[in-house]
Amino acid sequence: EVQLVQSGAEVKKPGESLKISCKGSGYSFTSYWIGWVRQMPGKGLEWMGIIYPGDSDTRYSPSFQGQVTISADKSISTAYLQWSSLKASDTAMYYCARMRYDSITLDYWGQGTLVTVSS
Amino acid sequence: QSALTQPASVSGSPGQSITISCTGTSSDVGSYNLVSWYQQHPGKAPKLMIYEVSKRPSGVSNRFSGSKSGNTASLTISGLQAEDEADYYCCSYAGSSTFNVVFGGGTKLTVL
Numbered sequence: 297e298v299q300l301v302q303s304g305a306e307v308k309k310p311g312e313s314l315k316i317s318c319k320g321s322g323y324s325f326t327s328y329w330i331g332w333v334r335q336m337p338g339k340g341l342e343w344m345g346i347i348y349p350g351d352s353d354t355r356y357s358p359s360f361q362g363q364v365t366i367s368a369d370k371s372i373s374t375a376y377l378q379w380s381s382l383k384a385s386d387t388a389m390y391y392c393a394r395m396r397y398d399s400i401t402l403d404y405w406g407q408g409t410l411v412t413v414s415s
Numbered sequence: 416q417s418a419l420t421q422p423a424s425v426s427g428s429p430g431q432s433i434t435i436s437c438t439g440t441s442s443d444v445g446s447y448n449l450v451s452w453y454q455q456h457p458g459k460a461p462k463l464m465i466y467e468v469s470k471r472p473s474g475v476s477n478r479f480s481g482s483k484s485g486n487t488a489s490l491t492i493s494g495l496q497a498e499d500e501a502d503y504y505c506c507s508y509a510g511s512s513t514f515n516v517v518f519g520g521g522t523k524l525t526v527l
Contacts, residue, residue, distance in 0.1 A: 340504060340518060341504050343506075399451075402463060403466075
C-alpha cells in the first residue's frame, strides 16, 4: 500500500527556521516525483514545487522560488520542505503528494502538516 | 501564473447531475491534455478523481467524468450523493520553462 506520512504540526515564531518531512512507503521512492502543495487557512491549493528523489532534480513554482527549499534523502525515502526564516504568511497546511510525471498527476497524498507562525 | 477559474459554488439535489467548469488559457488547459481534478472533504487531504482530462483512477466511481473543450475543462458528477459534498479543484500543466502547474480556485459542492 502506497503511503506518504508527514511530520507533525509545528508552531514557530517569525524568523525561525523549519524543516518538515514526508516519508514514502509501499512503492519505489526513487521512481516517482514528490510534489508539495500549500493550502492557506480557508483557501485553495497552491503548487509549490517537485523533487525527483532518484537524483534530487528539483523544480519550483515561480511563486515559491527562493522562498522555500525542497530536498530529499533517498536512503530513508523522505522528502523535505524547509524555510530559513518563517513569516506569519507561511501559516498554512502543507501537503506532500506522489506525482506521476507522465500525466502530472498527484495520485497519493500525505495527511498534511499544519505550520503556524505567530509571535 | 494565474489560477484557473472555477465557480465558487455549485449545488444539486441527490440523484441530479452537476458540472463544474475550470477555465484556463491557451498556455495551460488549452495546450495540454494534462488536467486533473481533486476532491477535498473538510479537514482531509485532497483525493485524485480524474486525470488526463477524462481518466478515472481505480476505485473512483464512474459517476465522476471529465471533459475539455478549448481552454475550459469540466467535471461532471452524475447521480449526486450526500458524500459528494466537498471542495473540488482542477489542476493543469502550464509549460516546462519552470515546470509550471496551476490549480483552480476551488468549487464548493453542496448536496441539497
